[in-house]
Amino acid sequence: MINHNQWLFRQPLSVISLTKNLLDPLVAVLVLIGCTLYFDExxxxxxxxxALIVFTLTFPGKWPEVSLRAFWNEVAMPWFFLSGLILLFGYFTGYLDFFPPHLVMAWMLITPVPMWLAHRAVRKLLPRLLLLEGGRRRAVIVGAGHLGTELCGRFVNDSALxxxxxxFFDDRALDRTELTDPQKLLxxxxxxxxxxxQNSIDLVYITLPMASQPRTLALLDALxxxxxxxxxxxxIFVSDLIQARVDHIHGMPVVALTESPTLGVSGIGKRISDLxxxxxxLLLIWPLLLVLAAGVKLSSPGPAIxxxxxYGLDGNEILVYKFRSMSVCEDGATVKQAVRCDPRITRFGAFIRRTSLDELPQFINVLQGHMSVVGPRPHTVAHNEQYRKLIKGYMLRHKVKPGITGLAQVNGLRGETETLDKMRARVQYDIDYMRNWSLAFDLIIIAKTLVVVWRDQNAY
Structure with missing residues (x-):
């Protein structure tokens, strides 16, 4: 009998993965040490x-391509946002007084450059890192259909693998148009x-459909x-994969296709960053909150909040707080979306909606644990019930806590979704966010939100 555990998805932490995870935190700490030496501290x-705080909070991001835009998006912007948060924390706790201002400023401004250089150096060292893992490996793919060509494309596009x-090997009468190079059919x-x-092949990837189980078992036996x-x-590429992974239940392999990206340690990290x-x-803006509450009360009759x-996590109902921007407070079975020049919107309400100041009370929802700073924007219950019937996979966006801002909002889908296609696009961005989630990704979205709110005119 074949022990299937020996065939299925054992992916140990590689030298390359370890390097990618530790590179940015180590560079940040080393630059700090270098600054102390330079300033004779x-x-x-x-x-x-x-150094310990920085090492813990500097999250590994993507390895950027060699371009100034990639340098800013993937290295500089997340670093400046994180170091800015550390500075704010140090200022309000008094911890910042222990450090010379010129040293701290030099450290903040210099760090992205060594990070960038380290990324480029590691890219050049990839062949040697691969040698530590036995060098590059040769593979064949069993099955030349969509799944096999998809897998091949991922290997081709990421040399670090x-x-x-x-x-490819395949018994079927193949549609050779699926292969970019038909001669690859072996x-x-x-x-x-x-x-x-005969050809020193190290790896065999079987991508046959489930119906081909007898042929798969025969091949496993032969190998x-x-x-x-x-x-x-x-x-499983026909599904919307969200944080897909393989686990074992008493030795039986199970494949998670759609799993929340914030389970376990990841969820703890996201919760800490939210808090x-x-x-x-809230500590910085509480005077502004009082001014906005007074403005709402004075501009029209009704509550300030x-x-x-x-719908929140797992589709459970939550109460979301906003500064009131309309003369009505709709929360029934039918809720009409706000449109341009909507007569329900007050004059002061138009201002706070355009600047997103009406969303600020939702930071209280974050402290309560009902929302996150970054995540899919929560829709009204009425709209959820409407769109879940029209858009396949709509409810997948509730696998994480809703957010004050999200990937869809920083990609032009902020405000009214007057067409079904716009809502489909928003949902797809939400799923992409969950599929690619990381704490560094959250920081990038927060930084981009500040730019979007300043420039965007879609909200009204």
Missing amino acids: PFRGPYPIL GVDVAG GRMTEIPEYVN RDTTVSVYIVPD VIASLI FKQRR
Whole structure:
């Protein structure tokens, strides 16, 4: 009998993954140490504590391409946002007084450049890093359909994976238009063991549909006479994959297709960042909140804070707070979206909606744990019930807490969604956010939100 655990998805932490995770935190700490040496400051007392905080909070981001735009989006902007939060925290706690201002400023401004240079250096060192893992490996893919070509494309587009695809094996009468290079079709499945032994193949990826189980089992049996590593790639690209991973339940492999990205340690990290960011912002803007509340009360009769039922995590109802911007407080089975020149919007309400100041009370929702700073924007219960019937996969956006801002909002989908296509696009951005979520990604979206709110005129 074949022990299927030996074939399925064992992906240990590689040297490259470890390098990518530790590179930015190490560079930030090393630059801090360098600044203390340059300014003749002993690295003791508060400095090791600051280094520990920075190492813990500097999240690994994507490895940027070699361009100024990528440098700003993937390195500089997240770093300046994070270091700015640390400065605010230090200012309000008095901890900042322990450090010379010129040293702190130099450290903040200089750090992105060494990070950028470190990324470029590591890119050039990729071949040597791969040697530490046994060098580049050669693979063949069983199945030349959509799933196989998709997998091949991912290997081709990311050289850091260290896998070169020799070609495809498939028994079926293939539509060769699926292959960018039809000559990559190497033969039939029965020929794989001989090809593997004669051509130094290290990896075999099986991408056959579920209906091909007998052929798959026969191939696994035949490959027992080789030293090749075998991976089965389930036919799951037809689904919206969200943080897909493989787990085991008492030895039985299970594949998670749509899982919340904020489970376990990741969820703790996101909750801590939400608490820190929301607390700092509320501490800074509480006088503004009082002024806005007074403005709402003086501009029209009614409460200053408007509470509305919306769907939160896992589709559970929550109460979301906003400064009232309309003369009505709709929260029934039918809620009409605000449109341009809407007569329900008060004059002061138009101002706070355009500048998104009406959303500021939602930082209290964040402290309550009902919302996050970044996530899919919550829609009214009435709109949820309407669109879940019209858009496939709509409810997937509720796998995470709703956010004050989100990926859709910084990509031009802020304000009214007057067409179904616009709502579909917003939902797709929400799913993309969950699929690619990281704490560094959240920081990038927050920074982009500040620019969008300043420039965008879609909200009214």
